[in-house]
Amino acid sequence: MNCVELQQSLAEVEDGSSVEQRVHLRTCPACSALLNELNLIVGAASQLRGADEPSPRVWTAIEFALRQEGLIHAQPARRPLVSSFSARWGVARWLVPAAAMLLLALGIYVRHESLPNQLAEHASETVPVANPSDLDDADLMQEVADNAPAMKTQYEENLRQVNESIRDAQGVVDESPNDEDARRSLMDAYQQKSMLFEMAMDRSLP
Amino acid sequence: MVSKRAAKLVAIGVIVAGTLVAESRKEYHFAVGPRAGVSVMNPYGSISVKPSLNNTVVVNAVLHSDKVEVDNNQNGNRVDIQSHLLAGADSDSGRVDYEVLVPADASISLHSSTGSMRAEKLHGDVSLEGPGAAVDVRDISDAHVHVKTMNGAVNLDNIQNGHVEVDSLSGEVTLRGVNGPLVQVVSTSGKINYIGDFGNGGEYRLTSHSGDIDATIPEWTSADVTARSVRGEVHDDIPLQPKNHTWFPIDKGRAFAGTMGRVAVSSTVVLRTFSGKIHLRKRSEKQ
Numbered sequence: 001m002n003c004v005e006l007q008q009s010l011a012e013v014e015d016g017s018s019v020e021q022r023v024h025l026r027t028c029p030a031c032s033a034l035l036n037e038l039n040l041i042v043g044a045a046s047q048l049r050g051a052d053e054p055s056p057r058v059w060t061a062i063e064f065a066l067r068q069e070g071l072i073h074a075q076p077a078r079r080p081l082v083s084s085f086s087a088r089w090g091v092a093r094w095l096v097p098a099a100a101m102l103l104l105a106l107g108i109y110v111r112h113e114s115l116p117n118q119l120a121e122h123a124s125e126t127v128p129v130a131n132p133s134d135l136d137d138a139d140l141m142q143e144v145a146d147n148a149p150a151m152k153t154q155y156e157e158n159l160r161q162v163n164e165s166i167r168d169a170q171g172v173v174d175e176s177p178n179d180e181d182a183r184r185s186l187m188d189a190y191q192q193k194s195m196l197f198e199m200a201m202d203r204s205l206p
Numbered sequence: 207m208v209s210k211r212a213a214k215l216v217a218i219g220v221i222v223a224g225t226l227v228a229e230s231r232k233e234y235h236f237a238v239g240p241r242a243g244v245s246v247m248n249p250y251g252s253i254s255v256k257p258s259l260n261n262t263v264v265v266n267a268v269l270h271s272d273k274v275e276v277d278n279n280q281n282g283n284r285v286d287i288q289s290h291l292l293a294g295a296d297s298d299s300g301r302v303d304y305e306v307l308v309p310a311d312a313s314i315s316l317h318s319s320t321g322s323m324r325a326e327k328l329h330g331d332v333s334l335e336g337p338g339a340a341v342d343v344r345d346i347s348d349a350h351v352h353v354k355t356m357n358g359a360v361n362l363d364n365i366q367n368g369h370v371e372v373d374s375l376s377g378e379v380t381l382r383g384v385n386g387p388l389v390q391v392v393s394t395s396g397k398i399n400y401i402g403d404f405g406n407g408g409e410y411r412l413t414s415h416s417g418d419i420d421a422t423i424p425e426w427t428s429a430d431v432t433a434r435s436v437r438g439e440v441h442d443d444i445p446l447q448p449k450n451h452t453w454f455p456i457d458k459g460r461a462f463a464g465t466m467g468r469v470a471v472s473s474t475v476v477l478r479t480f481s482g483k484i485h486l487r488k489r490s491e492k493q
Contacts, residue, residue: 063369151337151338154338154357155337158356158357158375158394161376161416162375164415164416165394165480168436168480169480184478185413185415185480188392191392195354195373196356198354202317
């Protein structure tokens with residue numbers, strides 16, 4: 001068995017315990033290291049799942065992206081991606097891209113999760129009323145003016161509303177920092193603003 | 207008097223003839239395999255997607271002027287269609303209306319800035335995005351349905367076993383007969399209407415910052431419902447078994463939480479708004 005065959009075989013025998021796998025692993029430090037890393041990822045993922053379950057939206061976004069890329073296909077009997085991810089080596093061949101996407105998504109999630117706390121900690125600091133996030137509204141409006149002047153008014157109005165929603169949600173979080181529901185509202189509000197920016201910057205549209 | 211009228215008629219005739227001359231139709235055919243991917247990007251104009259009878263993607267495009275072209279590309283099992291605006295094209299002359307037939311298991315991704323987007327009778331993933339686009343998706347099963355709009359109205363009808371995510375800033379969102387493991391709508395100011403039974407064991411999150419949320423459900427629905435309006439009102443026409451623990455204090459008139467129906471199959475339902483109204487209604491027999 002060579003390295004390629006071993007990596008392919010991990011999809012069938014998940015933990016590298018077959019006779020052929022063990023023979024190869026004894027003589028190949030690279031594959032041994034790979035197997036250790038995969039074990040580490042699976043172990044860490046199962047701990048994450050218990051400790052800090054991300055929103056279902058994160059899982060569904062990952063699954064959707066993988067399916068859009070053609071990396072996975074719909075199964076007749078659907079199971080949540082969380083379960084299939086935790087099923088140890090059955091998904092070994094997807095662990096590397098999935099782990100990369102997972103880390104990216106978790107990074108975004110953790111950043112969003114920590115945001116309310118940061119906001120609460122800095123509640124006494126002055127926050128510019130016209131721009132409650134780090135995103136630059138003037139750039140957005142300039143982009144719209146350049147690419148879709150006919151929609152400028154609509155973007156302006158939606159930007160005003162979404163900024164208002166961020167301020168309102170932030171106010172509730174400041175009042176009740178432990179209110180999970182309020183924190184989620186704040187995260188949603190930021191995501192809405194992010195979506196507005198995505199639409200304005202989308203080069204495929206006028 | 208007669209000459210004025212004649213001149214008007216001639217002018218109208220010239221305009222109509224000009225329009226007909228400028229308008230052109232194109233048709234493209236692509237042979238694809240199972241679970242193909244089809245993407246249509248159309249700055250101006252509508253896109254309608256329906257199932258084809260075989261493993262063929264058929265694209266019918268109506269181009270409204272010669273200032274726009276249709277670029278098409280097939281790469282393996284993936285077909286990409288894009289309206290290519292030429293110099294001087296605007297929202298009228300750059301308009302293309304598409305009617306696309308795809309195998310029912312194909313995944314589709316549609317982008318349009320201002321036109322309507324419609325997809326129906328498919329069981330592949332559906333992604334529709336556009337700032338001002340009105341969206342209509344119906345009769346979809348076992349698929350992801352993702353919609354992003356700024357102010358376009360969104361109508362989802364008869365989506366079974368879907369992973370549904372709708373993000374809309376100010377457009378009204380209506381879900382009728384939509385169920386699945388995850389059904390989520392997030393809006394900033396748009397109203398959200400849900401008419402259905404919340405399925406079995408799914409997670410339903412309807413959130414609008416300042417828009418109202420209306421959920422109309424049959425009395426036999428099984429759901430664990432939490433509703434909260436921070437500054438607005440909540441109304442509940444259906445008696446719920448109160449819950450003991452919630453994330454937030456149950457302020458009468460502004461929040462309610464409870465269960466209804468059979469716990470074993472109940473879905474989790476979260477209705478949340480900052481300043482809008484929430485109304486959980488009982489569906490009448492006529493509905």
